[in-house]
Amino acid sequence: MHSRTALVTYARQSIAKGSKSFAAASKLFDRTTRERVWLLYAWCRKCDDMADGQDHGGQMAAVDDPAARLSAIRDLTAKAMRGEQTGEAAFDCLSVVAAECGLTPAMADAVIEGFALDAADWRPRSENDLYQYCYHVAGAVGVMMAVVMGVDADDDATLNRACDLGLAFQLANIARDLEEDDAAARCYLPVEWIVEMDIPPGQHMKPHYRSRLTQMAKMLCDASEKYEASARVGATRLPFRARWAVLAAAGIYGDIARQVRSAGDHAWDHRIFVSKGAKAKRVAAAFVEAVRNKPEPVSRDGLWTRK
Secondary structure (H helix, E strand, O other), X not given: OOOHHHHHHHHHHHHHHHOHHHHHHHOOOOHHXXXXXXXXXXXXXXXXXXXXXXXXXXXXXXXXXXXXXXXXXXXXXXXXXXXXXXXXXHXXXXXXXXXXXXXXXXXXXXXXXXXXXXXXXXXXXXXXXXXXXXXXXXXXXXXXXXXXXXXXXOOHHHHHHHHHHHHHHHHHHHHXXXXXXXXXXXXXXXXXXXXXXXXXXXXXXXXXXHHHHHHHHHHHHHHXXXXXXXXXXXXXXXXXXXXXXXXXXXXXXHHHHHHHHHHHHHOOOOOOOOOHHHHHHHHHHHHHHHHHOOOOOOOOOOOOOOO
């Protein structure tokens, strides 16, 4: 049986290894919230690794038993949400944070559905399908994180804005990782977009289609920026330190999308990342924004909604 202290230590090590950006942003939270964010991250990271054959992200490995892995994720998560010991530290982390913050099985199931889509080799046909996928793999995590930060589980207006931040993150990731996903035989560009661009199936990374790929990447980045702006409005309803952390993360991930867009046809020459210096500037700017707490008012009209 793992103590809470041991689980927090495990979770801190997990986020430090799996996401330097999130690890840096998490330092801005108060201690209790920071620990809870780590605990939730550890579960998310473990599920992702189990589904993709990874170790804290990185190169994906071929998975020959996706259905069995998904079943294990579901079973261990269900046990964790019932408050039972699972024998897996990451799932016990979920059990602790769920009990402390009131996370529900439905919230966890929404995240797991993203792994189910990948296990089924699913790909989006329409733009709406794309947003549905982004919700399950990132927006639903944003919802859980918001509850961990103190948002009421029934406050749909704020949770929709939290979901928007997850959508912004995932859209930026998809734009940045088009080549990496293609190497793993995955594609998250809507089929309708590819057809409209007159690109044959599976050929979007070929050099002679690069300008068309750049147009689709720009569409992803533009959408990411819209959802980022919406999420900044939702951050006004968070406690100061949580607001600071969220705004820092929004700026850092937003910079990924902005770099992809500005790089144009060269966006996949090397993997785009945000430097330590740029992250530090984003953290400083986020502090000022959090103090002012007066973002540009942005309506959610026309944005995808989880319900």
